[in-house]
Amino acid sequence: NAGVTQTPKFRILKIGQSMTLQCTQDMNHNYMYWYRQDPGMGLKLIYYSVGAGITDKGEVPNGYNVSRSTTEDFPLRLELAAPSQTSVYFCATTTIQGGNTEAFFGQGTRLTVV
Amino acid sequence: AQSVTQLDSQVPVFEEAPVELRCNYSSSVSVYLFWYVQYPNQGLQLLLKYLSGSTLVKGINGFEAEFNKSQTSFHLRKPSVHISDTAEYFCAVRPIAGNTGKLIFGQGTTLQVKP
Numbered sequence: 001n002a003g004v005t006q007t008p009k010f011r012i013l014k015i016g017q018s019m020t021l022q023c024t025q026d027m028n029h030n031y032m033y034w035y036r037q038d039p040g041m042g043l044k045l046i047y048y049s050v051g052a053g054i055t056d057k058g059e060v061p062n063g064y065n066v067s068r069s070t071t072e073d074f075p076l077r078l079e080l081a082a083p084s085q086t087s088v089y090f091c092a093t094t095t096i097q098g099g100n101t102e103a104f105f106g107q108g109t110r111l112t113v114v
Numbered sequence: 115a116q117s118v119t120q121l122d123s124q125v126p127v128f129e130e131a132p133v134e135l136r137c138n139y140s141s142s143v144s145v146y147l148f149w150y151v152q153y154p155n156q157g158l159q160l161l162l163k164y165l166s167g168s169t170l171v172k173g174i175n176g177f178e179a180e181f182n183k184s185q186t187s188f189h190l191r192k193p194s195v196h197i198s199d200t201a202e203y204f205c206a207v208r209p210i211a212g213n214t215g216k217l218i219f220g221q222g223t224t225l226q227v228k229p
Contacts, residue, residue: 050214
């Protein structure tokens, strides 16, 4: 099992460019999340999904979009990149069935917008 | 709403010394509590969690944490640290009720273990 896989690991974007951060999981979890990590700020929730076809905004959704067409994939889209989106992005999954509470994280995507 | 405060942004400590990383939380509903560790250039992995029962919970790598409901704290401790414990540590909470599984994180504490 690969767990949670994020691609790419690193990316430099110019202001105004767009890109998609990919996240794939093979754990058959219904719940998936995108967080961004900024120094001294911890992790902030961008978007989340409780199942295929269902997404909702988190704490910091502005400038991002998501889709969830399958259980496995949860891509994060940046339409018009801005310097404020320079960050490390983490995808995570969990299931709340059977009292399970652990979240599993990908290795992260380090994005720089210049 | 929930919030998590990690009281120290950086904790320097010598190898084999004890360490405590402090975490306080605020919540109007009951929550599960977690500590995650992030090694350099890695994702987060679970150290330990408190769901219910005994307030002292043990995790991986010799870490333990104590839940104190009256002080709304969940401090992480290790009696003797190793160089390999150098990492960033995050305290997090998750509401027990509800069906979103969302985690609310603290700001993180960088543990620097010196030889």
